[in-house]
Amino acid sequence: MENTKEYTNGEVTIVWKQALCTHSANCARGLASVFKPKEKPWIHPHGATSEEIIEQVAKCPSGALTAYYNKDKKE
Ligand code: SF4
Structure with missing residues (x-):
């Protein structure tokens, strides 16, 4: 999808789909450090x-955010 961004800490990867984000800021309220x-x-x-x-x-x-463990992505 267009404008999909991934951010990893080496263990998990956060995937953000900009087009789906409704900017409700739930995420910012829930985990402001991230x-x-x-x-x-x-x-x-x-x-x-x-x-x-x-x-x-x-x-x-909105489903804009998903995440996966990096180890699960490797074969
Ligand atoms: S909780 Fe989801 S929809 Fe709301 S601002 Fe964060 S990423 Fe966007």
Whole structure:
């Protein structure tokens, strides 16, 4: 998809699909150390643990955010 960005901390990768994001800022409220809408890049994958990231990504209401463990992507 167009304008898909990926941010990894080496263990998990956050995938953000800009076109789907409704800018509800749920992510910024829930995990402000990672999601910083006023900054560029706005996602800081080192700002929290992988578990916290996975948990917050699951709460994105629009489906713009997804995440995967890097180890799961490798064959
Ligand atoms: S929670 Fe999802 S839809 Fe809302 S601002 Fe974050 S990425 Fe965008």
